[in-house]
Amino acid sequence: MTPPDSRELANLRRRAQPLRPRITIGRAGLNEAQVAQVRQALATHPLLKVRVGSADRETADAIGRRLAESVPCILVGRLGFVLTLYDPRHDTHPPAGAAGGEARDERI
Structure with a gap:
């Protein structure tokens, strides 16, 4: 999967x-x-949060990397002991990339 x-x-x-x-x-x-x-x-909810009950953040990071490799999915991030995972294969509303997205109002 491309990051x-x-x-x-x-x-x-x-x-x-x-x-x-x-x-x-x-x-x-x-x-x-x-x-x-x-x-x-992830097959039904392409954006998912997973709570990790580990003792330290390094273990939570390692679990996130292992999940991203074995599921496969994208590790969006970790905040405390909560991992956010994303699987674009099942997303019906993919995120807007650099070409799309919200238009910004450029006023001077």
Whole structure:
């Protein structure tokens, strides 16, 4: 999957802001059943938040990278212990890229 540019990432973060985490990964870490659960959730909700119950941020980052590789999906970001994941294959409203998006009112 091609990584989105900074404008697309900002749009995805904006879209994800009101969402609540749908899946929680416990302190024991990531297993194959949880990967399958994330894969299934992304099929119906292309933008998804996952709460990680780890002890440190490095572990949460590692879990995010492992999920992005094994699902496959795009890791939009991590805020505290909440990961935001995105799967563009199932999105009916993809983020506006550099060519599209909202028009800005340029007044001088």
